[in-house]
Amino acid sequence: MSAAKIVVVGSCMTDLxxxxxxxxxxxxxxxxxxxxxxxxxxxxxxxxxATRLGATTAMVAMVGDDSFGTNYxxxxxxNGVIISHVGVTSEAATGVAPIAVDDAGENCIIIVAGANLKxxxxxxxxxxxxxxxxxxxxxxxxITMEATLAALTMARKYNVxxxxxxxPADSSLDPAILKNSDIFCVNExxxxxxxxxxxQTVMDAQRAAEVLLTRGCGSVIVTLGGEGALYSTGxxxxxxxxxxxxxVDTTGAGDAFVGTLAYYLAYHPHLSMEDMLxxxxxxxxxxxxxxxxxxxxxxxNKLDNYLFV
Ligand SMILES: Nc1ncnc2c1ncn2[C@@H]1O[C@H](COP(=O)(O)OP(=O)(O)OP(=O)(O)O)[C@@H](O)[C@H]1O
Ligand SMILES: *[C@@H]1O[C@H](CO)[C@@H](O)[C@H](O)[C@H]1NC(C)=O
Numbered sequence: 405m406s407a408a409k410i411v412v413v414g415s416c417m418t419d420l421x422x423x424x425x426x427x428x429x430x431x432x433x434x435x436x437x438x439x440x441x442x443x444x445x446x447x448x449x450x451x452x453x454a455t456r457l458g459a460t461t462a463m464v465a466m467v468g469d470d471s472f473g474t475n476y477x478x479x480x481x482x483n484g485v486i487i488s489h490v491g492v493t494s495e496a497a498t499g500v501a502p503i504a505v506d507d508a509g510e511n512c513i514i515i516v517a518g519a520n521l522k523x524x525x526x527x528x529x530x531x532x533x534x535x536x537x538x539x540x541x542x543x544x545x546x547i548t549m550e551a552t553l554a555a556l557t558m559a560r561k562y563n564v565x566x567x568x569x570x571x572p573a574d575s576s577l578d579p580a581i582l583k584n585s586d587i588f589c590v591n592e593x594x595x596x597x598x599x600x601x602x603x604q605t606v607m608d609a610q611r612a613a614e615v616l617l618t619r620g621c622g623s624v625i626v627t628l629g630g631e632g633a634l635y636s637t638g639x640x641x642x643x644x645x646x647x648x649x650x651x652v653d654t655t656g657a658g659d660a661f662v663g664t665l666a667y668y669l670a671y672h673p674h675l676s677m678e679d680m681l682x683x684x685x686x687x688x689x690x691x692x693x694x695x696x697x698x699x700x701x702x703x704x705n706k707l708d709n710y711l712f713v
Contacts, residue, residue: 407537408462408486409670410454411564413528413555414447415520415546416465416490417499418472419697426506436504443479443698445499445520446544446571449656453663453701454542455483457687458712459670462486462538464531464555465547466523472498473519479698489531493522499546520547525554536562539670542662544569549578556584565669568621569662573597579619588621589665591658595626609634610641625665625681627658632685635677644681646689656697661688663701683711 419442428434443452447465455461463485467473469492476498480487496518505511528551535541541559543552543566552568557580559566568585570577573594582588592603595612603612606628613624613636623637632646664687668680675683687702694700704712 406460408460408534409539410451410459410461410542410666411464411531411535411538411540411555412447412451412454412461412542412666413464413531413547413551414450414542414544415445415499415517416443416448416463416467416476417445417501417515417517417520417546418442418476419444420500420502422502422504424504424506427504427510427512442696443476444501444656446546446569446659447542448476448480449659449697449701450542450544450569450663450666451485452483452698453660453687453691454667454670455485456701456703457664457667457707458704459667460486462489462531462534464489464523464528464534466491466493466519466527468492468496468498468519469494470498472500486534489534491523491527493519495519496522517546523547523551525550527551528554529558531555532558535559535564538564539673540565540567540666542567542569542666544662545571545574545577549574549581553578553580553584556581560584567662567666567669569658570594570598571658582616583620586622587625587665588616588623589625589627589662590616591627592629606631606634606643610636613641623677627661627688629654629657633661633681635681642678642681644678644685646685649689649693651692653695653700654692656700657688657692659697660691660701661685664688686711
């Protein structure tokens with residue numbers, strides 16, 4: 405097997421989605437009319453998004469010793485992700501997210517991160533041979549900061565590019581995580597939570613990005629939903645607009661964006677950042693026009709050729 409160019413050190417979660425006419429009240433039992441299971445977790449989603457574009461990827465993660473874990477490993481195999489460093493723990497269940505969605509589209513979500521939080525820095529260090537040979541290491545905020553920091557510092561040791569997606573937002577983020585991020589990527593609410601700058605416009609996003617840059621990351625990306633994305637460095641800001649579309653399901657849009665960016669960083673490193681961002685927005689915008697999370701990430705053969713030259 406060829407070495408993975410992209411290593412994602414992050415989470416796996418199984419979404420358990422119940423569709424009901426209304427959300428239950430405390431103590432109440434109600435009947436739903438549909439149920440579905442989906443593969444999620446920001447780490448795994450980003451890994452799958454990159455793999456669909458043709459990247460050789462590896463996941464460093466932890467699942468529980470249960471049927472959700474077994475199924476998740478199979479999902480990685482089905483998608484062609486290298487899973488030599490996905491551990492199985494008996495100390496906690498595979499991460500799950502039971503979700504209730506009512507007829508108005510309102511939802512309630514309980515995330516039980518479980519096995520994801522059992523991954524230690526020592527587990528990550530075992531992936532050194534994998535990280536060393538890669539071009540990009542991608543992390544998110546759904547595992548412990550200790551494990552994330554171990555991944556970023558190991559990547560730095562080997563001059564591997566680090567892409568940190570600080571999602572979900574955590575205002576107590578370890579400052580060393582920012583210092584070890586070549587690209588630090590957040591959405592509007594995460595930018596706001598980390599900087600206390602209110603982010604509603606592109607100008608606001610620029611101000612938040614400037615605050616994050618002073619904390620020591622190499623560059624900042626703020627994704628702006630239907631408004632595209634902002635890229636900021638010490639040299640200034642570039643705003644890349646998204647195409648105007650009617651979204652069907654925006655869950656996982658951020659993950660499609662980050663996974664696609666990792667693909668370009670690894671496979672087309674000579675493109676300008678502006679070009680990479682435009683292409684990442686393009687793929688993320690396609691993903692919002694299909695239902696589901698991983699199910700909405702396009703494969704290379706469904707995309708225009710110009711995205712791959
Ligand atoms: N309504 C939309 N129309 C077009 N493109 C979109 C839309 N929403 C999202 N996108 C694309 O997806 C990217 C990421 O979206 P967003 O900033 O909403 O991330 P996010 O909040 O992490 O997403 P989510 O939490 O829904 O997964 C955007 O930069 C854009 O390219
Ligand atoms: C940003 O991402 C978080 C998940 O990390 C999500 O809960 C939130 O709604 C997103 N914010 C926006 C403005 O899309």
